[in-house]
Amino acid sequence: MTAPATTPDLLYSQEEEDLRAAVRDLLADRCDAASVLARAESGEPHDRTLWKSLAEDMGLAGLLVPEERGGQGAGHREAAVVLEELGRAVAPVPYLTSAVVATEALLACTGEEAGRLLAGLASGRTVGVLTVSLTTAPGDTPRAARVEDGALHGEFTGVADARAADVLLVPGEDGALYAVDATAAGVAVTPRVSLDLTRPVDTVTLDAAPARRVADDASGPVGRALLAGAGLLASEQLGVAEQALTGTVGYLKERKQFNRQVGGFQALKHRLARIWLDVVNLRAAARSAADALATGSRDADVAVAVAQTYASRVAVHATEEAVQLHGGIGMTWEHPAHLYLKRAKADSLACGTPGRHKERLAELVGLRGPSA
Missing domain, CATH: 2.40.110.10 (Butyryl-CoA Dehydrogenase, subunit A, domain 2)
Incomplete structure (x- = not known):
């Protein structure tokens, strides 16, 4: 049973800000750009040590799981904050797939086997994956065995x-x-x-x-998992876009051309201002989706579709601009700009394309397309 529609709370609580600070500190220490690049080249993409620190030591794998079922008893808003920070660091850990999608599927199940698996995922000692294509959107029917x-x-x-x-x-x-x-x-x-x-x-x-x-x-668990995955993916995309903007602003403040700060050129200021405005709007959309999922709002489907319709464009645009505005260095493998661009591009297909979410949004709110 879903709760009645209410005005979403888009602000971060003090507890959420404290959680953000703790996750950001850990990632700054354990997931710097150089280590992510080195891991990408190694052929061993997942950082299992970092995952243990996040999932087991900090207990973040069980944020969505009630305490009586072995978790932390938090919710989607807290998980969204974690995903923002993981997006900012393009962290190579299976948080979205295991701590969100697989966990949400098991939360919709009852019985001893589901309980045992859920406790394992909540502890972080077990990684679970729902075997559906990453591009599967809420409402789609995935392949079955x-x-x-x-x-x-x-x-x-x-x-x-x-x-x-x-x-x-x-x-x-x-x-x-x-x-x-x-x-x-x-x-x-x-x-x-x-x-x-x-x-x-x-x-x-x-x-x-x-x-x-x-x-x-399986329809209930899979549907719940795909909806939560799409909704919280927007928070990861927010983190990607925000870090792309922050890194670009920092670079343009230091870079000089014709004996002037490159960031002082008006044309570049306008481009950065556009990205900033997009990021602010994306934050509102992502927070709305997370809050709707957390409160069980009857408008959760709509909030998720709105967020995903908007998030992909913003993240891709912000990371493309980051590569361009970093100039020649932004095109090199050694600079992390390409990691953000690739994550943004891949995320634009994950959990459904923006076009698929627009179609779903139209269906949800009763907007009919033009007659053939």
Whole structure:
């Protein structure tokens, strides 16, 4: 049952600001640009040490999980703050996929198996991934596995962070939701070339993989997971855009041309002002989506669609401008600008394209398109 529509609270509480400060301090110490670049080149994209610090030591993996089910008992607003900071650092950790999407799917399930898995994800010691393509939008029907004698068969492409997973949550053709151990016989995870080197995508192949039934009806858990993933992705995109702007402003204050600060040229000031205004508006949209999810608002679907319609354009524009305004250095591999651009581009496809969200928004608010 959803709560009645209320005016969203877009302001950050003191507790949320304290959480932001703690996460930012950790990332500044453990996830600087040079280490992210080095990891991207190493072929080992996930930073498991950083994940342990965030998920286990700080308890951030269980923010969405009630205390009685083994979590921290916080909510979507707090998780949104964490994702803002992870976006600012383009941190190579499976927070969105495990602590949000997979966790939300299990929160919609009951029973002993779901409870055990949820406790593992909340502790941070287990990483879970929902085996749907990263591009799947709320309301879409994802690919399902064939079920034969309790084992699963099928191939799932474009699954984010699958190689970091300990458990896979798989929709079955019989309508149920299953859990599969990532190391079980019959499970193969094949890395694919990914634009975003900090959030890799993989192909998951199941060939008679042993499975445990988690829920008889997967539609509710999967729908809830996709909605939360899309809504909180906007906060990550906010962090990406904000850091792109902050880094660019800092660079233009230092860079000189014709014996003048480059940032003092009026044309560049106008471009930066446009980005700043876009970022401010994106913050409002992302906070509205997080608040709607946190309060169980009946307008949560609309708030998420609005945020995702807007977030991708802003993040991509901010990171493209960052590369251009950094000049020659912005085009080099050694500078982190390309990491932000690639994350923004990949995020613009994740959880549905802006066009798909516009279509969904029109459906939700009853706007009919032109007749054929």
